[in-house]
Amino acid sequence: MARLAMAVTALRGRIRWSRGVVLLIAGTYFLLPMVCSVVFSIDVPGQGVTFDAYTGILGADGFLDSLTLTLELAAATVVSVLLLLVPALITVRLTAPRLRWVIEVVCSLPLVVPAIALVAGIGTVLRWGPDHLADTPLYDTFIAIQDPDFPVVLVLAYTLMALPLAYRTLDGGLAAIDLKVLVEAARACGANWPRAVLQVVLPNLRGALLNTAFLTLALVLGEYTVAAILGYRPFAVWIVGIGGSQAEMSVAVSVIGLLVTWVLLLALATAGRPRSARTKTTAETS
């Protein structure tokens, strides 16, 4: 018995030790570049440690404009992705489950079309469109979606690019609930279709919806190719732009960007936990 206990302790010690190694490797891989970035951004040769790069960000030319534009684009993209996919996926699952593969194929297409090919196509259409449509109301549409203050064309492109990620997350969320029974139970309780979806299905998809929103947000925050080639200046393009002139500041912005993303992820992870789990302790003590 005692020998068994000793063996168990030794085994556990070995497991802990191997865990430590894995943690060390992973930690080094993730943290070392970040530490180097931070050091680079605060340790300026000849000046010693200074936080000028960070304090200067807010005052930097174009920082607020590009960040605002990116956040607006992200919000619009999240909304359009959800409005496009959620009703489509629910409808297909409830009324024509055999058509699921169609949606899956369509949503996966952007994966095989590289961003550079996508933007080449969009650029061609944008140049070609106005010439052919000069006499129609569509001409104004073409001009409107390219408004530099809020380029709708970027939202369209980002929506397309976010489809594969959004589809996987939402489909996973829908597969985890018994959609048909939930909707039927809601309808038997006197809820019409919109209310059944809004008050029963969506609350139970909360985790999937938040994850979709987060992935889309991350995609838009980091997207460079399409925006740069079409000539717009959201956050990622701006960072690359100042990288050429102010190296420390571009790294400082990246570090902050990373931290913000991390905080967002934590916030979503907390919000995505089902309410029942969070109130469990109160329910048990009451």
Add this chain to the structure above:
Amino acid sequence: MTMTFDQPKTRTENQTRTGATVEFRGLQRSFGNVRALAGLNLTVGRGELVALLGPSGCGKTTALRVVAGFEQPDAGEVLVDGQDITRVPAHRRDAGMVFQSYSLFPHLSALDNVAFGLRMRGVGRAERRARAGELLDLVGLPDQADRYPHQLSGGQQQRIALARALALRPRVLLLDEPLSALDARVRLSLRDEIRRLQQELGITTLFVTHDQEEALSLADRVAVMNAGRLEQCAPPAQLYARPATAFVAEFVGVMSRIPARADGATVHVLGRTLPIDGDPAHGDVDVLLRPESIEVVAAADGSAQVLGAAFLGAITRLSVRSAAGTTVKVDVPSPAATTLPVGSHVELALPDRPVLVAPRKEQARA
């Protein structure tokens, strides 16, 4: 637990509402090549509990879903209190439903689940909470109000689903195999509970099940369905004693066949001549016999032989190979079964009572 449900102070509407009649008329529904309903006709009386019983794929669940509004019939109509509701959308129908799978809304507490229907009807928060509380009392779970579905056992979840279905005071209650996901003990207690509530509230109830014991013990009448049609709808005792068709006879309870020769109003079986119960028959027939209506006596030179025995408590059910080669199930009191070990030779005998006959069916000789 025993409070009555009809007297709460919060009642504002539907004071006189009781169960409605439900009538199926020539209901047809096909899924691709499969005919789930092939002209179903059935009338359920006010406050009656009718069990729809049949093998899987017989259309019983489809019939229920047509009443709920989740399926549209290809032809025929459903009448509730004489009004055709075939075109009424599901959420405007006056029917509560309990599903086979656990169907509580996972994001709502037990109380909010029960109150959901009232919320859809625009009932105020205080009133609907009070009423949902009464319903939780009614199903015996007043202390589980704040629990979420994943914190409840299967039986508790189905009780709450029942409370939720009753919250809108529906005129028709639809139960789609609500007990089949539960373990045996819980199933029995919830079965009694459903019956008690149904009688207390006088609510017309359709209960779909493939479990004949459940149907026979619970229902006022049992409707046996086969291949989308109604075979027979009768009170349990009548269904058991006087099955209208050979399908009913063999689906409900245990029925053994013994080859015989019919001669008009009588039939010759096991060396006796017995009157036929039902229409006269001629020629080769099978006599249909319940295990409890056959007698078996030990006889060293008997032409029948005991093949097996299953102990069922007070009785033991013997499988006996008859002289004609068919296997017959016979119930004997368990103490008597010790004198009839497996392999022993016996003699089968029938009491002097009218018997049911069916056209001869070739079966595998045991």
